[in-house]
Each structure stands twice: as C-alpha cells, then as structure tokens.
Amino acid sequence: MQTQSSPVAGRDSLAAVAAVDLVKVYGAGDTAVRALDGVTVGFERGRFTAIMGPSGSGKSTLMHCLAGLDTATSGQVLLGGTDLTSQPDRVLTRARRERIGFVFQSFNLLPQLTAAANITLPLDLAGRKPDAEFHDRLITTLGLAGRLGHLPAELSGGQQQRVALARALVSRPEVVFADEPTGNLDSRSGAEVLGLLRDSAHDLGQTIVMVTHDPVAAAYADRVVLLADGQLAGEIHAPDVAAVTESLRNLAAGR
Amino acid sequence: MSVVLRTQLVGVAKRPSRLLLTGLAVLVASFVVYATVLAQQITERSVLNGLSGTPETVDLVVQNGEITTGDLTAIGKMPGVAEAAVRTEAYARTPAGDLIVATDPGSGPLSTVEVTEGRFPTAPGEIAVTPRTVERMGLGIGATTAAQPAEGKPVPLTVVGVLTPREDIGFLAYAPLSTVVQINGFDQLDRVDVRFDGGADAGAVRERIVAQVAGEAAPEVAGGAEVRLSEAREAAAEIDQLFIVVRVFVAVAVAAAVLIAASTFRIVFAQRMRQLALLRAVGAGRGALARALAAEGALTGLVAGVTGVLAALAVGHLIPPLLSAFGVAVSRPGFPLVQAAGTVLLAVLITIVAVLAPALSAARVAPLEALRSAATTGARQGIGVLRAITGLLLAAAAAGIAALVTINLPGPQEQDYDAETMMLAVVGSGLLAYLALIALGPVLVRPVLTIAGWPLRRSGPVGRLAVGGVGGSSRRAAAVSVVVALGVTLIAGVLVGGDSIRVLSERETVAAAPTDFEVRGPNGSTLPAGVAERAAQSADLSRVATYRWIGGAQVGTFTEAAVTDVSAKAVPRLAELDTSAGALTDVAPGRAAIAGYVAEMDGLTLGDPVTVRSNGKEVRVTIAAVLGGEAPLHSQILLDPADLTALGVAAAPTGLLADAAQSGEDGRTKGLRALRTVAAAQPDLGVNVLADQRDQITEALGVLMVIALALIGLTVLIAIVGVGSTTALSVVERVRESGLLRAVGMSRGALHGMLTTESALYGVIGAVLGLLLGVPYAWLAVSAIGLEAPLTLPGWQLAAVFGILVALTALAGVLPARRAARVSPVTALGAD
Numbered sequence A: 001m002q003t004q005s006s007p008v009a010g011r012d013s014l015a016a017v018a019a020v021d022l023v024k025v026y027g028a029g030d031t032a033v034r035a036l037d038g039v040t041v042g043f044e045r046g047r048f049t050a051i052m053g054p055s056g057s058g059k060s061t062l063m064h065c066l067a068g069l070d071t072a073t074s075g076q077v078l079l080g081g082t083d084l085t086s087q088p089d090r091v092l093t094r095a096r097r098e099r100i101g102f103v104f105q106s107f108n109l110l111p112q113l114t115a116a117a118n119i120t121l122p123l124d125l126a127g128r129k130p131d132a133e134f135h136d137r138l139i140t141t142l143g144l145a146g147r148l149g150h151l152p153a154e155l156s157g158g159q160q161q162r163v164a165l166a167r168a169l170v171s172r173p174e175v176v177f178a179d180e181p182t183g184n185l186d187s188r189s190g191a192e193v194l195g196l197l198r199d200s201a202h203d204l205g206q207t208i209v210m211v212t213h214d215p216v217a218a219a220y221a222d223r224v225v226l227l228a229d230g231q232l233a234g235e236i237h238a239p240d241v242a243a244v245t246e247s248l249r250n251l252a253a254g255r
Numbered sequence B: 001m002s003v004v005l006r007t008q009l010v011g012v013a014k015r016p017s018r019l020l021l022t023g024l025a026v027l028v029a030s031f032v033v034y035a036t037v038l039a040q041q042i043t044e045r046s047v048l049n050g051l052s053g054t055p056e057t058v059d060l061v062v063q064n065g066e067i068t069t070g071d072l073t074a075i076g077k078m079p080g081v082a083e084a085a086v087r088t089e090a091y092a093r094t095p096a097g098d099l100i101v102a103t104d105p106g107s108g109p110l111s112t113v114e115v116t117e118g119r120f121p122t123a124p125g126e127i128a129v130t131p132r133t134v135e136r137m138g139l140g141i142g143a144t145t146a147a148q149p150a151e152g153k154p155v156p157l158t159v160v161g162v163l164t165p166r167e168d169i170g171f172l173a174y175a176p177l178s179t180v181v182q183i184n185g186f187d188q189l190d191r192v193d194v195r196f197d198g199g200a201d202a203g204a205v206r207e208r209i210v211a212q213v214a215g216e217a218a219p220e221v222a223g224g225a226e227v228r229l230s231e232a233r234e235a236a237a238e239i240d241q242l243f244i245v246v247r248v249f250v251a252v253a254v255a256a257a258v259l260i261a262a263s264t265f266r267i268v269f270a271q272r273m274r275q276l277a278l279l280r281a282v283g284a285g286r287g288a289l290a291r292a293l294a295a296e297g298a299l300t301g302l303v304a305g306v307t308g309v310l311a312a313l314a315v316g317h318l319i320p321p322l323l324s325a326f327g328v329a330v331s332r333p334g335f336p337l338v339q340a341a342g343t344v345l346l347a348v349l350i351t352i353v354a355v356l357a358p359a360l361s362a363a364r365v366a367p368l369e370a371l372r373s374a375a376t377t378g379a380r381q382g383i384g385v386l387r388a389i390t391g392l393l394l395a396a397a398a399a400g401i402a403a404l405v406t407i408n409l410p411g412p413q414e415q416d417y418d419a420e421t422m423m424l425a426v427v428g429s430g431l432l433a434y435l436a437l438i439a440l441g442p443v444l445v446r447p448v449l450t451i452a453g454w455p456l457r458r459s460g461p462v463g464r465l466a467v468g469g470v471g472g473s474s475r476r477a478a479a480v481s482v483v484v485a486l487g488v489t490l491i492a493g494v495l496v497g498g499d500s501i502r503v504l505s506e507r508e509t510v511a512a513a514p515t516d517f518e519v520r521g522p523n524g525s526t527l528p529a530g531v532a533e534r535a536a537q538s539a540d541l542s543r544v545a546t547y548r549w550i551g552g553a554q555v556g557t558f559t560e561a562a563v564t565d566v567s568a569k570a571v572p573r574l575a576e577l578d579t580s581a582g583a584l585t586d587v588a589p590g591r592a593a594i595a596g597y598v599a600e601m602d603g604l605t606l607g608d609p610v611t612v613r614s615n616g617k618e619v620r621v622t623i624a625a626v627l628g629g630e631a632p633l634h635s636q637i638l639l640d641p642a643d644l645t646a647l648g649v650a651a652a653p654t655g656l657l658a659d660a661a662q663s664g665e666d667g668r669t670k671g672l673r674a675l676r677t678v679a680a681a682q683p684d685l686g687v688n689v690l691a692d693q694r695d696q697i698t699e700a701l702g703v704l705m706v707i708a709l710a711l712i713g714l715t716v717l718i719a720i721v722g723v724g725s726t727t728a729l730s731v732v733e734r735v736r737e738s739g740l741l742r743a744v745g746m747s748r749g750a751l752h753g754m755l756t757t758e759s760a761l762y763g764v765i766g767a768v769l770g771l772l773l774g775v776p777y778a779w780l781a782v783s784a785i786g787l788e789a790p791l792t793l794p795g796w797q798l799a800a801v802f803g804i805l806v807a808l809t810a811l812a813g814v815l816p817a818r819r820a821a822r823v824s825p826v827t828a829l830g831a832d
C-alpha cells in the first residue's frame, strides 16, 4: 500500500493547511540542528492525518510551525491560503484563537478553571459565544455531561484529554492539531479519544493533524505522513497497523 | 552532602533568579536593619561633633552650686587663669513682654554670641537683643524699656546692639552681670566657664578654684571636655529614644519580611512538588527532604543577608559625601562589624524560621504526586482543619480582648483611668487578629474576591481569567495579600488615629484659641473701659469681639463650671467646633450650647432643659447644641448674653478676642504691637498670642505624623517588595500556564494584562483586609487612649492609600508579566 508518489502540492485547493519547502534550524554555528529540512506537505480538508517518524525526526517541530506556535527559518506555511510565515504575532495569535485547535500530550488544561470554562476558553478570549447546540452535542458525544463543574485535578487523565478535545473542537476551527494526544492514556481511553477524532473528521468534516508514535493510533487516520531526519520519507493512504509498523521498521533500518 | 541536598543546590545554581526572588524580602529587611544601625551612628557622631553648648576653649566649668560675684572675681584673678566667663540669667517682666536677660563675655574665645549690629553692652542698664526679639518685642537699637524685679524699683534698659546667639528663642537679651544681678535681686550665679593660661598647671588651678568655692552648697568643678561630652550625650539621648521607636518599627518590618519569605518559599516548593515527589518516589526520606529544603533556605538567607549589609554599607558611606556636596555636614558611619555579623545572622535565622513551615509541609508530599500531571498540583484549595481551628481560636481571643476593652472604655472625665494597660490590650488584640488573618487568609480571599472581582469579571475574558487565577490558588493569594494587609493596617491605623487626634487638637485649639489674640485681666476682673473700642479702631486688628466669662457656676449637676457668652457670629472660627447635635449658631436667648461630657453626665440631649446657677441666681435654658468636647474658652456652657445677664453678671466684658488683620508672621507681629499699645496703660492685662500656640500644636502633630508614616513606610516597602517577588515567582513558576493560554490564542497584551491584573488583585484583597482590620482597631485605640477624641474616618486619605497600594502592587507585577508575555508558547509549554 505504500506509495512513493510526490506529496500533495502546497497550493492544492483541497489542503486546509500546508507546508512548502519548510526549514527550521535551531541554534547557530556548530551546534545548529536542522529540525526541518525542506518539508513540503499538504493536509486535506475534512480528513484525519497522522504524522509519524522516529524520535527526533521533527514531528513536533513541524506541527508547531504549522500551528503558528513557532516561526520557521524559511519556507511557507499556508493556512487556508494565507501565508502564516511572515505574519506578526498579533495575526498568529488571532489565527490560533479562531482558526486552530490544540490537544497536547500533557498539561492541556488550566488548573484553576473548571472543565466547562476550559472548554470555552478560546471562544471566551475571542469574545464569542459557543454554538449552543453543537456545544451540547459535543459534550454528550464526549461523555462529559456530568463533569463540567469539576476542576482538572478532579478528572482522570482520559477525561482531561476529552475536555481538551472538546476545547479544540467547539469553535469548529479549520484545523485541529494533536501532539501525541493518547501518549498518557491507557489503551481503552486512548481508543475512545482516537475514535472521537476520527468521527469528528468523518461526521463533522473537521480537519485533524495528529503526531503519534503508536501504529495502532495511526491506523485510525485516513493517511499517514512519514518524517525522518527533518525530511519527508513517504506516506501511507488508508493505513492499517501492519503497514504502519512495516514502514516504520524500514525507516529505522534505512538510517 | 546528601544527594537530596545536592539536587536542591544544583537546582538553585541553575536558577539564581529564583534564589534572589525568594531572598529579596530578607535582603531588604537586612538592608533596613543595618541601615538603621548606620543611621544611628551617623546621627550620634554628627551630634557629638556639633551640638554641645560649651565652647571647645573652656578648660573648667564651675556649676550646680552656690557661686557669687566675689567667687567670680577671685577666680578671674587666680594665677594660671586666662579668663573666667559667667553664664547666668534673669527672668525680666517688661511692658513689652517677658524677657530673658543673660550674660556672655561678648567677645573672645569663651563667647557664644556674635554681634551683628551696634555693640555689646558694657555699662549698667545696657542690653543687646537677638533679631527675633527685635521683631517680636519691638526692641530695636536705641529703644528703651524697664524690667520689673520681684522687689524694688524697675530697672531701666537701653538696647545698644543686636547679636545672634546659638538659639534665638525670641525673647532674649544680653546684659552686663551687674544688670542681671540687679534684676534677679540676689547675688547667685549659675555657672562660670574658665580658660587656663598657656603654661598653667591644670591640677593646681583646679584645686585653688575648689578651695575658693568650698562651702555648704559647693558647686561642681568639672573639665570642659567632660561637660561637653555629657551635654552631647544628653542631646544624643533624645536621639536614642527616637531610635528605640525606630527599632520597634524595624522589628515590624522584619516580621513582615519573615511572612513574605515564608510565602515565597511556599510558592517555590509548591511548584516544585513534582520534583520533590519524584525524589520521594525514588526513596528520599521525609526528614532528608525537609533538611535539604531548610538548608536551601539558610543559604538564601546568608546570600540575602550579606548582600543587604553590603548595600547598606555602600549607601551609608555614600550619603555623607553626597550631603556635604549640598553643604550639609554629617559624619561618616564606621564599619560596625559585630552588628554586621548580627544582621547576617538575623537574616539566616529569619529565613530558617520562614522556610520551616513550607519545608515541612512540602516534605510531606505523597510520592504519588510525581505521577500526576502538573495540572493537578499547585492549586490546592482551602486550609486544613488544624489551621482552621487555630485561626478561629486566635480570632476568638482577639474578639474577646477587644470586647473587654470596649466594656472598660473610660466614661466622661473618668479619673484613675489606666490608659497604658488598655492600649497594650488593644495592641495585643490587634496582633492576635492579624495572626488569625494569616491562618484564615485562604478562606477569606474568596468572599473578598467575589465582591471586589465582580466588575472585573464583567469586563471580559482577561478580567475573568485574572479573578479565576487568583481565586483558583487562594493560598498563594492569601500569602501575598496578608503582607499587603499588614502595611495597610498600619497605615490606616496611623491615618485614622492621626485624624482623630487632629480633630481633637483642632477642637481644643478652637475652644481655647478661637482667634489670633486674647486680652484679659486677672481672673474675675473686667476690661477697663475703652480698650475694646480702641482695639476695634486699630487697622492691624480685625474681628474684635468681647466676651464675658465666669467661673464657679453650676450646670445641671456639674459644679465648678465655667460659663461664657462669646458670640459664635462674632468669632467665625468657633463654627469649626465639632458638635454631636445642633450648631453653635443656634444659641439664642433661652437656648444654650453645652459641653458633650456635661450633657452625657446628666443624660441630656438636644431640646432638654438645663439649669445654670451662679451666686444664688439661676436660669433655665434649652439645649440647642451638644459639643464634642468643651464649650468655647474652656467653659462648660455657652449662653446667650441675655441669659448671662439674667444670672446677675455685670455687663462689662472680661476679655477681648481679635485676629490679626493680615496673615503671616508680619501681620501677627503688627497685631500684637497694636494690642500691646491698646493695653499699655494696664500692666496687669495679659495679651496672649493664641495663634502661636495653634501653630505649635499643628506643627508638632504634622511632624509626628510624618515620622510615623515614614517608619510604617519601611513595612510597606517590604510589603511591596514581597508582592513584587511573589508575583515574579508565581509568573516564573506558571510559565506553562502562560504558554497554554498563548497557544489557545491569548494575545501578548492580554496575557500581560491578565498577570498585571492578578497582582493588582492581590493588592485589592490585601488593602480590603487591611482596612477592615486597621480602621476598627484604630477606633478602639482612639477610644481606649482616654482623650475623648472623636472617631473619624479620613475617607479621602484612606481611599488614596487604597489606590496607591493597589497601583504599587500592580506595578510590582508589570515587569514579570512582561517577561512572561514575551516567552514563546512553545518554550513555555516545554518548560518544566
């Protein structure tokens, strides 16, 4: 199933977010690290894409640049046609607030806010009201109905992650980024969260980009993009666990 | 070194800014302590150098005993004596007012005066006066006056010169010894200063002098240097007393530093909970952990103490040269090593005290904490049962003592009232209440925040997040706010107390000195005819009013009462007298104003009738006004003139009140001269410059307030430093939270605004708690001091204190907030 075809072109009209010849260098001189070395990749609208690769291959860095959390050294990041790379912090902040959602591996929630307040945080910051019907549906789907008044400390890890997911989805952003969202969860909670991610892509048309190490998690995605040493190393469409495991092994062997 | 301690110390070395921040309050405290030591040294040295009244050329001083003119002449002629200068004085009554006439050699090394005009008096009856005496008493060169001795004829005096003495009291003249003796009417000298010849045998001369003055009441003969030293000591003793007060406030400041250090350590340890839990999980014992944390505290104290002492030394040695550039000569302080070591030791000790409780509670961390996500630590709510009980017990004790004080508050004019014990009880109760506040703080933060944060919460998401951030970590909020509260409590106390005392003294000055001048004769006598008319015609006087005043009357059951009929319309300042009911202008025939304590004694209120008796006659009047304190002119009741006449009092006035026509010292001098002229024919008429008394009271009060506020400023400074460092720390420690907020789309400005608002909220909570504590206690203290001072609320001043403190705490948060807002979200999220 593995194809070595060229990646989706950056300006493809289907891409919700895309990187064009993206380079990110940390440090300078002898200690400089090229975390991203000319990556060109697009993520289609309404689809669930996983990014995989060995540790240190630049997955998190790519995601941070795509999400406007970090600035690239050169190249372009296109979010729905707008170039994020040359934008000032004000514009990036706005984009994060209104067009992008996040789920992190850990420390997703503000400890002093209740689950409900955490969910509506980005909308609050933007001064918007959530779409009540969608909000309620999301809460029910995520099984958080009885937990909204609780502080994060009073929730299990899986519940916290579902709250974070609700926060990322509730504003219906153009893209939701998730960096190892199941890294801290047991397999059952992990499966729940992954199922929810897939469903929101398929049922709600939500674009989702997820970084993961886990072939089982990647198998939930529509497509897997492989990274190695800061460069694109192939992709898998409609992946299954076996195919993903196989390509990862090939990547490791090829180094 | 244990591995645990090493881990902690490596952590400290990695983040020196953290060490600095936790130690900042202690640093400032040690700076203040050591600076006080140095300030005292500077002051004492400067005083010893300059403030002794004895010239350095004096070799021997003969004083405190019987010395006659004969002794003086004999000493002056002794071999070995170059000069003997007599210092004695007479108190002279002159038509121009009272005058002190003193002696001085006039020139030469033993003189303490400098002639600026004319010459020094040499012939009997000649005097030289000081510049202020020229102004005040109208005694220019060539003027003549006469001094009335206790017995015998007046001594005529002629002014031949003007001179400046060490201290110009305003009624001071110098004359030859014979004139002074003549005014005194007896041959008794206060003191003789002796200067030796170059080659004299000091011991022999001294023996000869001792022999000369020997007798029943032989005076002391002491060396000049010795006398100078003891005079300086006396001056320095006042400074010592001042520094005792300063030290009390420094102690309060140090206590504040302990509180702050404790709260900073608590924050640092709470944020390090995961790391500590990890150490516990891999097998570190509780004791080892607590010891390591305490050692870290001690290290912090050592660094902070040494830095504080060095900073104080630098400032202390920099100030004298700086001042001398402005023409003010002060001595440099020394290098008091013992005190320096003591200050550093103190810094280490208070830091250990501060770190103990946080270290013990941090060491109790469950190893499980390490496995929890960071989101679950650091935001513990509420307080434990033990702490709650302790806090409630403290609050109950404070309330109990306060209730006892309230029950035992003095009644009107109460005798044998023990104000000191009561004040101690008030202070004790206040201290307990403050300790209760510390214990119960986290619980109290919420309600205050609910009210104070209401407008913020409506203002938008940033305000809401700030309120949530403060309320979500009520322990941290309480720790910071309690320190602010201490400062606000003290300031509010001083302001409220000061305002009460101001109203009290204003009441007393208005009651006693409603105008600039007063003229009256000996008790009971009336003013000679024409005095009032002539005064009213003078261009230098205005608002001339006459009044009648009688003593020995009875008002209700109050005996030995004084009654007056001074008109509130003629003397406008009387309107400033505070009344508890009615107004002074309501006084009319049949209607009177009564002193508050007289009304209270008889249970009288507005509209009640009261009987005034004098010399067998009586009038019944209705109470039209109840005063806060006395009635005007130290009387108990103010009647309409018609009622006073009905009591059988003659129509002639007993006194006269007048204001100077022009303001300022100049106008006052002119008015005084005009009144002296008017009253000149009657030597027994006294002219009092009430305005001078008023000024003195106001000035003394102002100085007291400034000193008190400056001292309290120390505590407030430390409180602000505390808020600054706690805010900085909590921002540094919460960098991940900031990162998350930035990641989900909070702008840099909004994050900055939120963090600044949070620290301003600490100020609001602290200021509210401080006012709630400070104002009632100040009222209690004012009531307990037994001066019958009114309870006032200086609203604007308190509002200003509130505003300034909130602004300062907000300012303390600005820098750290800016730093936090600049950090990129990725870095922040990656931070541990």
Ligand SMILES: Nc1ncnc2c1ncn2[C@@H]1O[C@H](COP(=O)(O)OP(=O)(O)OP(=O)(O)O)[C@@H](O)[C@H]1O
Residues within 6 Å of the ligand: A026, A027, A033, A034, A035, A053, A054, A055, A056, A057, A058, A059, A060, A061, A062
């Ligand atoms: N702040 C930084 N400074 C310097 N180098 C960095 C920084 N962040 C990442 N790197 C380097 O960039 C490279 C890519 O890092 P990145 O975090 O993107 O890897 P990753 O694929 O997410 O790895 P993992 O699967 O372990 O999370 C690594 O070599 C890393 O050492």
Ligand SMILES: [Mg+2]
Residues within 6 Å of the ligand: A059, A060, A061
């Ligand atoms: Mg990563």
